[in-house]
Amino acid sequence: MDLDRALDLIKKSRAKIVGVQIPEGLKRMATAVAKEIEVKTDAEVIVSGDPCYGACDVDLDLCRAADLVIHIGHSEMLEGDQLHDKVVYVEARMRADVKEAVENAADLLSTRRVGVVTTVQHVHRMEEIVEVLETRGIEAVVRSGGDRTRYPGQVLGCNYEAARNMDVEEYLFVGTGQFHPLGVALATKKRVVAADPVTGNVSVVDALPMLKRRYGAIARAGDAERIAVLVSKKPGQKRMDLAKKMAALGEEHGKKMVLVYLDRVEPDVLVNLGVDAAVCTACPRIALDDQTKYPVPILTPPEFEVLMGERKGDYFLDEVE
Amino acid sequence: MDLDRALDLIKKSRAKIVGVQIPEGLKRMATAVAKEIEVKTDAEVIVSGDPCYGACDVDLDLCRAADLVIHIGHSEMLEGDQLHDKVVYVEARMRADVKEAVENAADLLSTRRVGVVTTVQHVHRMEEIVEVLETRGIEAVVRSGGDRTRYPGQVLGCNYEAARNMDVEEYLFVGTGQFHPLGVALATKKRVVAADPVTGNVSVVDALPMLKRRYGAIARAGDAERIAVLVSKKPGQKRMDLAKKMAALGEEHGKKMVLVYLDRVEPDVLVNLGVDAAVCTACPRIALDDQTKYPVPILTPPEFEVLMGERKGDYFLDEVE
Numbered sequence: 344m345d346l347d348r349a350l351d352l353i354k355k356s357r358a359k360i361v362g363v364q365i366p367e368g369l370k371r372m373a374t375a376v377a378k379e380i381e382v383k384t385d386a387e388v389i390v391s392g393d394p395c396y397g398a399c400d401v402d403l404d405l406c407r408a409a410d411l412v413i414h415i416g417h418s419e420m421l422e423g424d425q426l427h428d429k430v431v432y433v434e435a436r437m438r439a440d441v442k443e444a445v446e447n448a449a450d451l452l453s454t455r456r457v458g459v460v461t462t463v464q465h466v467h468r469m470e471e472i473v474e475v476l477e478t479r480g481i482e483a484v485v486r487s488g489g490d491r492t493r494y495p496g497q498v499l500g501c502n503y504e505a506a507r508n509m510d511v512e513e514y515l516f517v518g519t520g521q522f523h524p525l526g527v528a529l530a531t532k533k534r535v536v537a538a539d540p541v542t543g544n545v546s547v548v549d550a551l552p553m554l555k556r557r558y559g560a561i562a563r564a565g566d567a568e569r570i571a572v573l574v575s576k577k578p579g580q581k582r583m584d585l586a587k588k589m590a591a592l593g594e595e596h597g598k599k600m601v602l603v604y605l606d607r608v609e610p611d612v613l614v615n616l617g618v619d620a621a622v623c624t625a626c627p628r629i630a631l632d633d634q635t636k637y638p639v640p641i642l643t644p645p646e647f648e649v650l651m652g653e654r655k656g657d658y659f660l661d662e663v664e
Numbered sequence: 665m666d667l668d669r670a671l672d673l674i675k676k677s678r679a680k681i682v683g684v685q686i687p688e689g690l691k692r693m694a695t696a697v698a699k700e701i702e703v704k705t706d707a708e709v710i711v712s713g714d715p716c717y718g719a720c721d722v723d724l725d726l727c728r729a730a731d732l733v734i735h736i737g738h739s740e741m742l743e744g745d746q747l748h749d750k751v752v753y754v755e756a757r758m759r760a761d762v763k764e765a766v767e768n769a770a771d772l773l774s775t776r777r778v779g780v781v782t783t784v785q786h787v788h789r790m791e792e793i794v795e796v797l798e799t800r801g802i803e804a805v806v807r808s809g810g811d812r813t814r815y816p817g818q819v820l821g822c823n824y825e826a827a828r829n830m831d832v833e834e835y836l837f838v839g840t841g842q843f844h845p846l847g848v849a850l851a852t853k854k855r856v857v858a859a860d861p862v863t864g865n866v867s868v869v870d871a872l873p874m875l876k877r878r879y880g881a882i883a884r885a886g887d888a889e890r891i892a893v894l895v896s897k898k899p900g901q902k903r904m905d906l907a908k909k910m911a912a913l914g915e916e917h918g919k920k921m922v923l924v925y926l927d928r929v930e931p932d933v934l935v936n937l938g939v940d941a942a943v944c945t946a947c948p949r950i951a952l953d954d955q956t957k958y959p960v961p962i963l964t965p966p967e968f969e970v971l972m973g974e975r976k977g978d979y980f981l982d983e984v985e
Contacts, residue, residue: 362925370936374890374922387908392894392926392933404897405925408904569695573713576725583729587708601695604683604726605713606927612713615691 344435346379349413352431353384362409364391364402366416369435376415386410394607396626397500399579401430418463418493421579434463439540441468441517445475447545448515448538456482457536458509459496460527461517465540466494472517484511498523500628503530516548522632524548553631560630560640561650567619567639569599575625576606582624589622589644596651610637622647665756667700670734673752674705683730685712685723687737690756697736707731715928717947718820720900722751739784739814742900755784760861762789762838766796768866769836769859777803778857779830780817781848782838786861787815793838805832812900819844821949824851837869843953845869874952881951881961882971888940888960890920896946897927903945910943910965917972931958943968 353361361380365373377388389409391402398420406412406426416435421427459472473483485496488505492498498505498516506514506527514535516524524537528550535548564570570593574586590600603621605612608629613621621641623629630641648654674682682701686694698709710730712723719741727733727747737756742748780793794804806817809826813819819826819837827835827848835856837845845858849871856869885891891914895907907923914921924942926933929950934942942962944950951962969975 367932367936371938373937374920374939377922378920387923389895389923389925390937392892392924392937393928394932402925404927408925571713574710599695599699601698602708602710603713604710604723604729606725607714611688611715615688616694616711616713617692618695 344415344433346376346413346433349431349433350380350383353380353386353411353413356411358384358386358410360409360411361386361388362391362402362405362412363388364395364405364412364414366395366397369416372415376413380413396577397579398432399501399626400577401427401579403578406430418466418497420491420493420499424578427578436467437464437540439465441465441472441538441540442475443543444538444540444545445472445515445517446479447543448517448536449476449479449481451536451545451547452481452513452515453534454511454513455480456484456511456513458506458511458514458531458533459483459485459517460498460503460506460514460523461496462499462519462523463494463497464519465517466497468517468540469494469496472515476515483515484509498527500526501626503527506531521548522628525550525553525631529553556634557631557646560634560642561646564620564640564642564647564650567598569601569618569620571601571603571613571616571618571621573608573621573623573625573641574602574604575608576604577625580625585644586622586624589624589647592648592651592653593622608641613637613639613641665736665754667697667734667754670752670754671701671704674701674707674732674734677732679705679707679731681730682707682709683712683723683726683733684709685716685726685733685735687716687718690737693736697734701734717898718900719753720822720947721898722748722900724899727751739787739818741812741814741820745899748899757788758785758861760786762786762793762859762861763796764864765859765861765866766793766836766838767800768864769838769857770797770800770802772857772866772868773802773834773836774855775832775834776801777805777832777834779827779832779835779852779854780804780806780838781819781824781827781835781844782817783820783840783844784815784818785840786838787818789838789861790815790817793836797836804836805830819848821847822947824848827852842869843949846871846874846952850874877955878952878967881955881963882967885941885961885963885968885971888919890922890939890941892922892924892934892937892939892942894929894942894944894946894962895923895925896929897925898946901946906965907943907945910945910968913969913972913974914943929962934958934960934962 373390391405398417412430415433419432476483487495491502516537528535528548538545572586572590593600630643694711712726719738727750733751736754740753797804808816812823837858849856849869859866893907893911911921
């Protein structure tokens with residue numbers, strides 16, 4: 344993590360109050376980061392205590408309270424707003440060596456030409472990934488992911504643009520966890536091999552169980568009378584126009600729709616509202632990852648279109664923006 | 665609940681987008697209220713999906729997204745801000761008859777002159793309460809609670825001004841739950857009889873168990889090295905100056921203090937931050953009601969002053985504003 348650039352910017356901008364926003368996994372560093380800023384600059388530090396789920400989740404209240412906000416752990420996504428202009432992004436990069444994991448993954452790849460994607464934590468290793476594959480005689484295809492991502496080959500939980508429209512039959516995902524490679528599989532309908540640089544483990548991703556669960560949720564939502572359309576307050580997840588479109592679509596089909604504006608989507612909200620289902624226009628991971636936490640089916644907008652008969656049921660994880 | 669005034673205001677103001685904010689206990693009405701507004705006016709409705717804990721907790725993001733916000737269930741507390749000017753307060757009043765409960769309470773009262781306090785849900789019954797007491801030969805003293813409350817005799821979870829500086833030895837609290845009468849007992853150090861109009865039950869409030877728990881929390885915070893000072897984003901709970909004062913006080917006494925700005929105070933925040941204790945400048949109920957949920961002691965500002973030796977340990981539930 345390169346805090347020096349941020350410290351320079353604080354000094355240059357003569358910020359008096361500096362906000363610090365850190366995702367939960369790194370939050371333990373907050374006190375130390377705050378002290379370092381206070382010792383090395385003249386600024387007073389305020390740490391954001393709310394959970395932070397990504398660059399989509401810039402703390403706008405913190406931006407209002409501070410002269411400058413250091414957003415740690417994610418690459419820039421948002422621009423064009425006076426509040427976002429206050430944000431300095433400090434990416435957190437993993438030291439983990441990718442070589443072993445990619446070597447292991449090469450054994451699982453079944454073609455000689457693969458699309459390569461990763462997350463921001465490992466994107467600085469892309470060159471190395473490509474080299475390892477090439478020494479194994481595998482051609483690596485890396486492409487840019489559009490406006491929401493910063494680096495070629497970078498994917499987000501909500502964005503698999505870097506994996507789309509590629510003339511390959513197979514993908515290699517380098518990174519931790521199952522969600523991102525699953526997202527690649529759902530978005531591309533192609534075979535995905537996941538390589539975890541931290542553990543060295545490799546696996547072939549199977550999207551079928553998730554697809555079954557999602558078809559199940561759509562089926563259960565069929566009986567719903569009252570449906571909430573959830574709109575996030577988070578600046579990179581706020582899709583009011585899409586939400587209004589979904590509400591209108593539901594009303595057309597005789598559903599009672601209610602627009603619900605909220606910071607965090609949580610099970611209690613839906614219980615207390617007494618709705619039978621929800622369409623979530625915020626982060627797609629809420630529907631895909633956390634469905635079991637909720638008492639009623641939560642659909643992504645494309646899934647709701649499938650339910651309303653406006654879209655063929657052949658895929659669900661579409662781009663949300 | 666008188667929605668007609670709100671409907672009139674919506675029509676008169678020609679609001680196109682109307683926000684609706686309802687506390688959790690009444691949230692099930694949200695869909696019906698939204699539909700009524702949409703049918704009876706030309707406005708489109710957006711419901712706040714975040715929990716709402718009081719008039720201190722006006723949804724400012726909803727105010728930004730809407731032309732007018734209907735805030736249901738609480739009486740007005742905030743003023744003087746462009747966003748607050750958009751808020752129309754619709755109080756929810758309980759139909760519950762207070763007569764039986766007050767009759768029962770009169771039997772428990774030990775003096776002939778008592779201070780009477782209640783919550784906004786029952787404040788329209790104040791006259792009746794006073795009458796019942798007078799027929800029993802008991803003088804009722806009712807006084808105004810200052811800027812944060814709207815009605816004489818009204819108390820809030822954070823404000824017992826209406827019970828202070830009264831020449832009585834005893835109080836009658838009319839309302840549900842234990843927190844408010846306990847607050848009166850802690851704030852006044854006097855005997856409090858609580859009368860619940862919903863159940864008709866009456867009881868004498870015992871503040872001693874709470875006081876013991878609070879002394880325990882202060883004692884446990886004594887060893888803390890790293891202490892978070894929590895500042896709420898909620899407009900009626902945001903006390904940044906007080907928080908900075910607390911942080912400075914802690915630093916003076918050799919503690920490592922970190923200012924944490926957040927919407928909702930939750931156990932995970934403190935776990936993830938890795939602090940040993942917290943001073944909460946938001947709602948005092950967080951420390952007093954919810955301490956058992958938290959892994960580390962959470963103190964109110966007066967309690968932290970007791971810990972730092974700047975205040976005598978004879979009472980803790982001071983006014984926060």
